[in-house]
Amino acid sequence: MSGRRQDNRKNAAAAHRENIQKSLQHRLEVARAKGDEALVRQLEAEANYFN
Incomplete structure (x- = not known):
């Protein structure tokens, strides 16, 4: 995957x-x-899951 695409995916995530x-x-x-x-x-439990 090109560097730009990978950067776009990281930014979107x-x-x-x-x-x-x-x-x-x-x-x-x-x-x-x-x-x-x-x-x-x-x-709060959901928030802990994401952290």
Whole structure:
């Protein structure tokens, strides 16, 4: 695979991971605001999986 393609794949993967983390953070904020502790625990477990 060419160097440029490989760089594009790495950049896309990094952007995807960043979008997932932003979405997860937003979902956590909403769950906390609603007081949904079960969902907060589930989302925290999901966050730990990605970290």
